[in-house]
Amino acid sequence: MVSKKEILRLGLGCSRMSNANSDRRESIATIHAAMDAGITHINTADFYTSGHNEILIGEALKGYNRDKAFLSVKFGALVAPNGKMYGLDVRPQHIKNYLTYSLKRLGVDYIDLYQPARIDLDIPVEETIGAISELVDAGYVKQIGMTQVEADTLRKAHSVHPISLVEYQYSLFNRNIENDILPTARDLGINVVAFGTLAHGLLGGNLTKDKVDHTTSHIPLFSKENIDKNLSLVEALRQIAEEKQMTVAQLAVAWVLAKGEDILPLIGARKVSQLLESMKALDVHLNGSDVKRIEKAIQVNEIAGGSFPRMQFKNGMVVQQ
Ligand SMILES: NC(=O)c1ccc[n+]([C@@H]2O[C@H](COP(=O)([O-])OP(=O)(O)OC[C@H]3O[C@@H](n4cnc5c(N)ncnc54)[C@H](OP(=O)(O)O)[C@@H]3O)[C@@H](O)[C@H]2O)c1
Structure with a gap:
């Protein structure tokens, strides 16, 4: 169930606004453009460049009606000075402390959606959710x-306190949630926030092999062995996009939108132009045969390499990358 606050089908994912090569003014202009266009779901985490992202969003919110924004904040990831995630802290007694810092950095007195970045296999999820419910x-x-x-963790968590939204990676290059997670979320009546809808840039439509940067080069989809194959799949999608007079990015977002009204894609834009381009996907209606054709252009068994690493944590430490 989505919040009492109206949230548009699309949300704004802000993490890349804190990258070293991001333009602060353009990032803030992008948040403003989103809110002016009715996008209220602003997605961040306290560990996105160690608080930088929250401070940026707090600055953008000045002069805006905070109550209109739907601020979604993840917490718990432990990050080393080199930016790498090395552990997780979702111990119940620590959560209030993390929240206090987030409220200060954002300059608000409440957060709309608070979520553990991952769960710890050593801490019953009921305890983590119980602490947030306090x-x-x-x-x-x-x-x-x-x-x-x-899926079973989602069920357990939902039995302690209603889970309003659940955030998963979902794109033409990663459809894993279709197997059991999406049916479970639907069964429980929980809407799904889809991140990585442009497969972290692969579906942006303007990526070339030489433009893969250090922020994505660790993702197997982008590795030297896999990138050519995956870019050739994007070209197959481009043909459909051109026929429909759309960009590849718009078609990729429109595909996620077409997969169910309960799926809410995040737009990972840090420029106003990117945001406005992706938002045009809201005006696109794909019918069943369009969806089939798109899925034939990028077939799951033809994708080379996996996407975002699925890390697992136990007793605060990484046990599986
Ligand atoms: N829950 C989680 O574990 C988790 C994990 C990762 C991310 N997230 C959330 O999801 C959000 C989005 O993730 P993401 O940024 O990794 O993935 P994404 O939205 O799939 O991709 C972002 C990439 O697409 C490019 N792009 C954006 N708009 C474009 C457009 N209209 N045309 C062409 N290219 C475009 C960006 O270019 P630039 O290089 O110019 O920026 C960037 O390279 C994050 O901000 C974060 O809030 C959540």
Whole structure:
């Protein structure tokens, strides 16, 4: 169930706004353009460049009605000075502390959706969710979300406190959630926030082999062995996009939108022009045969390499990359 606050089908994913080569003014202009266009779901995490992203969003919110924004914040990832995630802290007694810092950096007195970045196999999820529900009772958090969890974990969490939204990677290059996670979320009545809808840039339509940068080069889809194969799949998609007088990015977002009204894609834009381009996907209607044709252009068994690493944590440490 989505929040009482109206949220548009699309949300704005802000993580890349904190990359070293991002333009602060353009990032803030992008947040403003999103809110002016009715996008209220602003997606961040306290560990996106160690608080930088929240401070940026806090700055953008000045002069805006904070109550119109739907701020989604992940917490718990432990990040080394080199930016790499090395562990996870979702111990119940620590959550209130993380929340306090987020509220300060964002300059707000409540967060709309608070979610553990991952779960710890050593801590019953019920305990983590139970601790967040105390923050709901105290009025600091409105709703609880989860991300990248297994279906049974989602069920357990939902039995402790209603989970409003669950965030998963979902794109033409990663359809894993269709197997059991999406049916489970639907069974529980939980809407799915889809991140990585442009496969972290692969579906942007303007990527070439030499433009793969250090922020994505660790993702197997982008490796030297796999990138040519995957770019050739994007070319097959481009043909359909051109016929429909759309860009590849618009078609990729429109495909996610067409997969169910309960799926809410995040737009990972840090430029106003990118945001406005992707938002045009809202005006596109793909019928069943369009969807089939698109899925034939990028067939799951033809994708080379996996996408985002699925890390697991136990007792605070990484146990599986
Ligand atoms: N829950 C989780 O575990 C998790 C994990 C990762 C991300 N997220 C959330 O999801 C959001 C989006 O993720 P993401 O940024 O990795 O993936 P994404 O949306 O799939 O891709 C972003 C990439 O697409 C490019 N792009 C954006 N708009 C474009 C357009 N209209 N045309 C062409 N290219 C375009 C960007 O270019 P530039 O290089 O110019 O920026 C960037 O390279 C994040 O901001 C974050 O909020 C959540």
